[in-house]
Amino acid sequence: MDNVEYKIYIDDVIRRVEKARLKVSEYHIVKIVAVSKYSTAQDIEKLYQIGQRAFGENKVQDLKTKAVELEELPLEWHFIGNLQKNKINNLLDINPTLFHALDSLELAHELQKKLETRDMTLDALLQINSAKEESKHGFMPEIAKEAYEEIKKECPNINLKGVMSIGAHTEDKDIIKKSFETTYEIYKQLDGATICSMGMSGDFELAIECGSNMVRLGSIMFNK
Numbered sequence: 001m002d003n004v005e006y007k008i009y010i011d012d013v014i015r016r017v018e019k020a021r022l023k024v025s026e027y028h029i030v031k032i033v034a035v036s037k038y039s040t041a042q043d044i045e046k047l048y049q050i051g052q053r054a055f056g057e058n059k060v061q062d063l064k065t066k067a068v069e070l071e072e073l074p075l076e077w078h079f080i081g082n083l084q085k086n087k088i089n090n091l092l093d094i095n096p097t098l099f100h101a102l103d104s105l106e107l108a109h110e111l112q113k114k115l116e117t118r119d120m121t122l123d124a125l126l127q128i129n130s131a132k133e134e135s136k137h138g139f140m141p142e143i144a145k146e147a148y149e150e151i152k153k154e155c156p157n158i159n160l161k162g163v164m165s166i167g168a169h170t171e172d173k174d175i176i177k178k179s180f181e182t183t184y185e186i187y188k189q190l191d192g193a194t195i196c197s198m199g200m201s202g203d204f205e206l207a208i209e210c211g212s213n214m215v216r217l218g219s220i221m222f223n224k
């Protein structure tokens with residue numbers, strides 16, 4: 001696709017986001033994070049040229065490579081994947097805008113130590129395993145609020161901003177909806193939380209209707 005065609009294509013995605021958010025309220029603003037994990041730096045640049053600024057990766061090494069390659073551009077980098085402890089320093093080197101997948105107390109404490117040493121802070125979201133799937137990371141819904149408060153208290157260099165969740169892995173819309181509602185219920189109970197990151201290419205409209213204000217769109221943004 002050339003740039004004009006690409007713009008028409010992306011406008012359609014934006015229109016779908018608009019339609020879904022207006023069902024919630026005209027004041028409900030939704031941010032799109034373009035997940036570039038299956039895409040090249042060239043693809044990212046193309047999206048940048050038509051106005052996209054926030055990009056997400058799920059592997060620290062890929063994030064680093066692309067962030068370095070595109071360092072001339074004023075991009076916002078989100079890390080949305082599972083973070084292994086031995087990759088923390090690599091992630092902090094990039095100083096990402098937001099880490100979406102804080103999924104254990106152990107990781108929080110490890111992050112806190114590294115952040116303290118570097119005298120820096122990190123904005124992060126608590127990942128919630130709202131559908132309770134074994135294949136997924138994240139806190140179980142029952143303990144999420146308590147964990148959030150514990151991290152807030154014990155890890156002053158982590159700025160918890162809200163929650164992240166991946167919709168239930170099923171074709172059943174009701175079950176997916178329920179998983180989003182579970183996450184949103186927790187989000188609403190958290191003191192000072194402003195970001196509810198949920199919704200991917202296959203389910204973002206439903207996620208927005210359930211209260212999401214940040215969607216992570218990969219395949220649909222890059223036409224893959």
Ligand SMILES: *Cc1c(COP(=O)(O)O)cnc(C)c1O
Pocket residue numbers: 035037058080081166199200201202216217218219220
């Ligand atoms: C890959 C990925 C996405 C985007 O997935 P698409 O279905 O391509 O939109 C969103 N969130 C996470 C955590 C991912 O790993």
